[in-house]
Amino acid sequence: MSFQDSPRPSDEEEAFYVQCRAAYLAVFRSSLTNISSKQQLIRALQLAGRNPSQATLNKYWPPRTSKLNFDDFCEILKSEKKIEETELMRAFKKMDVNGDGYISHSELEKALTTRGEKMTAEEVNAIFSLADINKDGKLDYAEFCRLLVSTVEQCQMAVLERLEANAKLKRQNFGSQSYSPPKSSVSSASAATAQVAVTLPQPPETPWAESDTALKKDSRSSSRPSSARSRRSSLSNQITMTSSTKTSKIQEPSALQEWHHSNVKGCFFLEDDGSISSLQYQLHVPQRANVYVTIQPLSLSHRPDKPSSWMTVDTALFVMSAGETKEDSSLVCFTESKDKEKYVWKGELSAGTYYLLPFTSGCKLKKKSKKSPSNKSVELVYWTDTEELDLTRELREVLSDIFEVIDIDGNGLLSLEEYNFFELRTSGEKCDKDAWAVCKGRAENFDMRKNQLTRQGFLELNLMEATEKHGDPADLWVTLEAMGYNRMLELVEACPFQIDVHSEGTQPSIQPLSMDSGPKLLSQALQKSITARTGAKALRGQDNIFIYTYRGEHRISSLIANKTSQKVTVHVNNDQSRNCCSSRGMNVFAVEVPARTKMVCQHILPINERQDWTYNCVETILPCT
Structure with missing residues (x-):
């Protein structure tokens, strides 16, 4: 289903993020609390139904890591598959040399101490003593797989039910969102419980979750109710946008074919950390001239009747003056209007050299699994x-x-x-x-x-x-x-684009650049495009924390300016938005803004461009934890 056809995030996506938050809140008091140790990461992952190896953990928690946040945790869960009974059975059958459905201690020891991430003999003994349910010296691995999977399901259901039961905690972390665990999940977990007549381990207790006492104590710590404190330091912003399928406000020049023309190609790439990178360019205009600039996704489809999947990805081009130093650069213009897939700007540029900085919001270009659904790869x-x-x-x-x-x-x-x-x-x-x-x-x-x-x-x-x-x-x-391809040779983590510059009366030239400060320049241009087009609104009760909300023809972007001498954490709730997708990938999240810093908070696009859309965002300052 394309972004244009989908009216809202799927039930599967919603359930995924709820499961992420439920597992996180079984370990931490708030989803704004950072993971500060590998042990905490392991606990949260296990409660979310993952059981990563030590090598996998080291990938997500390299030696110099000091913390991970909730967004990082969600990205890990997207990458790591749940424990599946069929996969476990397949692995055990490889160890079962004689195919009798059982694994002896010696077979298990040989497999776990000689292959992959090798274990010690003591670790193997510990596993076997736990897995040998009948204490007959043999492991019935089919029974063991069922037990392990049902235990995982029980842990997942337990954290969901705990979150559901704690109404106050749910309001604090989900806003007005209402969620109930899928009935199919509940029934499957109950059936698994009935099948396995053993005592299943419960999710580990955390200090704050032992009872409601701690929460009640917190609620009495101030005479003002917590909801009132939130309203005092919050800002609500609602914008209703009409369908963006109308003709662009900027009309193509009638004699465009007679203008001089230069064009280049490039590509947005999704990096492993979720950021988006691309080449940047230098434009030279020999003399003052009227200029028509466009950027659009580049179709590579070999079939005219089947457009490339990335053609719905939004693009933009920021034009900055090239000063004597990169610090002297300033934003000149950017492509605010849209004409079908093209994003356009028309105006006059003085003679000189400019930086062309391609941009995409990330709303419609997100990390996806590069593995094919069938776990097969196309032959190369x-x-x-x-x-x-x-x-x-x-x-x-x-x-x-x-x-x-x-x-x-x-x-x-x-x-x-x-x-x-x-x-x-x-x-x-x-x-x-x-x-x-x-x-x-x-x-x-x-x-x-x-x-x-x-x-x-x-x-x-x-x-x-x-x-x-x-x-x-x-x-x-x-x-x-x-280059962004998955194992089925589908381009899923990249978006090729083309830039065209038409100039009246003079020949423009474009050259690609490889600039170390490119991301910094783009960030500077993006922030200026937001702050220059809209006024600042201070959060209620906060004289030095401001929200800028840019409203374009096809995109809404917000920026947080923290003018205080300490970092602040801003809770952002888009729960009441309609027909919207966020560059953050979720409706409710938090942004940590360092002291005396401006930071782009999020970009919002319509899911279905043929329908009206409503941006409804509440930003709230949260106390330091």
Whole structure:
């Protein structure tokens, strides 16, 4: 289902976030409390039905980690699958050498001490003593799998029921949202309980959850009710937007075909931490001129009747003056209007050099699982009848699309500079001029023209790398995943785009840039675009904490300005918004704003652009924890 067709987040998504919060609140008093140790992370993950290995934990909690927040926790749960009985059974059957449905102590010990993340003999003994339910020296692994899965379900249901029972805690962490555990989950957990006649372990107790005493004590700590305190330091903002399918306010110049034209391509990439990166560009305008600027997603579909899935991703282009230093740069304009997939700006630019900074809100370009639903991967290479390695048709089509994206100037050839943008993205290393000269000298292997790589040469280069690995596709998958593809060769974590600049009477030129301060410049431009278009509203009772809410034709963005000398935590509730999706991925969240800092809070877009949408947001200052 596309974003345009979906009227609201799915029940599955809502249930997922409720489960995340329920597990989190079984360990912490508030979803705003940070995870401060690996042990706390393990407890929260187990209550959410995950049982990660030590290696997996080390990935999410590397040596220098000091804390994770609730958003981080949700991202981990998205990446880590729940314990599934079928997968457990498959793993145990591999250990069951004679196939009798049982595993002996020696079979278990051999598997767990010699494969994967190796265990000690003592750890294996501990597991076997717990798993040998009948104490007959053998492990009935089918029974054990059922017990383990039902225990996980019981833990999940227990934290949901605890949250449901504690009405006050629910209001504090969910606002006005009402949620009841799905009946199917309750019935399946009850059935599992009836099947397993053993005492199941209960979720670990936390100090604040032992009784309601602590909460009642907190509620008596002030003569003013907590709800009144929240209202005193909160701000409510409601904006109703009409359908954005109307014609853009900016009309395309009638003689546009007679204007000089320059264009470049690029791509938004979702990084592992959830951030979005892209190339940035430098625009040179030789003399003062009228300019028409557009940015839009780039369709790579081979079928005209099937548009690319990322064509609904919003884009924007910020134009900044290029001062003597990057700190001197200032926002000149940005593409505020929309005409179908194009985001446009029309105006006059003085002669000079400018930075072009592509942007997407992240509302419709989010992290997704790169694994295929069937856990199968598309074949990338195959051996021909003559026992030569070749690329499959599916891979050739994808590599051709990648060529289209990295051919920044669109001339049908890859220069060394263009190829190196691709190399830095996929391998982190550049191809030097000597290596490029070798490619040129080996024309029989790599088709080149004018010292540039052709599309066919790009395919041949990838085939050579696969051949050097004797057909092992591992390196090819590294390349494809770095470019945003999943194992079914679907582009799920990237959005190609195209920038066009038309100039009346003078020829504009655009060059790609690789700037270390690029994210800082984009953040500066984004913040200025919000604060320059709207007035600040102080939170009630807070003279030095302000909310800016930018209302564009197709996007709403908010910014929090903290002018105090200490950090503040702002609780944001979009629960009453209608037909809206947030760049945060959830309706209720918290933002920690450092002292004397401005921070973009969220971006909001309509889920269905053909319908009206209502932005209703309540921001509340929360006390330090």
